[in-house]
Amino acid sequence: MTTHTAQFINGQWLAGNGAAVASLNPATNETIWSAQAATKEQVDAAVKAARSAFFAWSDRPFAERLAIVQRFAELLKEHSETLAMAIGRETGKPLWETRTEVAAMIGKIAISEKAYHERTGVVENPMPQGRAFIRHKAHGVVAVFGPYNFPGHLPNGHIVPALLAGNTVIFKPSELTPMVAELTVQLWQQAGLPAGVLNLVQGEVDTGKALASHRGIDGLFFTGSSRTGHLLHEQYAGQPGKILALEMGGNNPLIVKDAADTKAVVHDIIQSAFISSGQRCTCARKLFLPVGAAGDAILEKLLSATKAIQVGHFDAEQQPFMGSMISERAAAGMVAAQQQLLDLGAVSLLPLTHQVGTGFVTPGIIDCTNVTDYPDEEHFGPLLKVFRYSDFDAAIEKANDTAFGLSAGLLGDNAEDYDYFLRRIRAGIVNWNRPITGASSAAPFGGIGASGNHRASAYYAADYCAFPVASVELEKVVLPATLSPGLSID
Ligand SMILES: NC(=O)C1=CN([C@@H]2O[C@H](COP(=O)(O)OP(=O)(O)OC[C@H]3O[C@@H](n4cnc5c(N)ncnc54)[C@H](O)[C@@H]3O)[C@@H](O)[C@H]2O)C=CC1
């Protein structure tokens, strides 16, 4: 296998000078990409390149920046199948899903253009003497950190609005998905981005640390685990001048109450809990079902439909619903999480099983109703915890009993219940009779508590990509008609 020149610094593809790194196809453990990591010195070179490129890029008229970003969208369309294949190979996600990921990347461009104007454009307000303006300026050099579960779409959700706003970027993708990052940056290069405007540094945590701690960056946009996000937040304490946007995980509840269509309920639960093999930050982790016959019927159908979920290779002709998880390690981690819950007194309703030597797992369902020391952790895979409840208020209270606050949902036919749920539940994404995954890029996307730091992304990403500048302006210096009391100027 050829070793990639994986670092893109100041418009040049360079070999890393650091340790060897590799990417595996998680379904087979075959190495599909290898390179050497960027060193601290190379990260420094990337930051310096981004700094040198900043004024020339931010001084360009918006239309010129937009034209390059739109060219990137065209290239994404031309290469969509190559990119969808690469995402499938590197993450294990089935092609039907990776194709939607590429479509979301393409859709991001028009949405970000609209958001740029609506949320950060120029506003002029009349005033008696002169004019008042609200404008927005780019921060400067920003670092973008991406997760592995959407290696194209989620970094793209930071990079596109950051570039449109006039920032220059250093992108540090997940070490589990370097191949997708490389392909994406190649398309940016072809789109005609000037040297230094977007730089790519690849490597493991050391590369991430070198970038996050670099004094030369003005901001950091992060999508990833709550653990890393919290480390970054601590690291940025005492640096109010730097913008930090954190999109982190969740421990998301879904409550079912008085829903007549059991099949539809089961469908929305499965879409919420098991899509992407449970590897979405928005996935339902906790399912609240009423005690009694209605809850029993839903559980019975849920178990049989979950047992029937097809798990398979990303490119299988007969497409599976779930592909491999991101790695064998992640799969083993889910088995360990299940065991931890069993040790705490949970009852397995459908065991999550792991095909050792691969990242494949089958989806699992576990009853945690009687677990008193329930760990408030995000188990990032297809393991759904069921809680039976007899009182709606108590279910909402338990749903809110988490440090996280990303997504939440109610499946039920009563509008008053939803109105009440909406007022009580603490989350940044709250849905009614829809799966809680599959958020729209045309809406803000972010959570509260341990899920984020109040800098929602998607439609609101424009907000953290620029800072507002308020100006009052007059073309000439003019003496006011009335002077302040006690003032005379002869
Ligand atoms: N709220 C949101 O929008 C989303 C959140 N996520 C969350 O992301 C997680 C899965 O992604 P992962 O790739 O496992 O996240 P992760 O936190 O392990 O890694 C994310 C990025 O941070 C880097 N990194 C890790 N440790 C670092 C450190 N100490 N200093 C600097 N950089 C460091 C990694 O190299 C990677 O580029 C899940 O918890 C999921 O819930 C995923 C998608 C969306």
Ligand SMILES: O=C(O)CCC(=O)N[C@@H](CCC(=O)O)C(=O)O
């Ligand atoms: O960022 C956007 O444009 C919208 C947010 C989004 O696409 N969310 C997805 C995936 C994020 C995740 O859960 O990892 C979703 O809600 O399914």
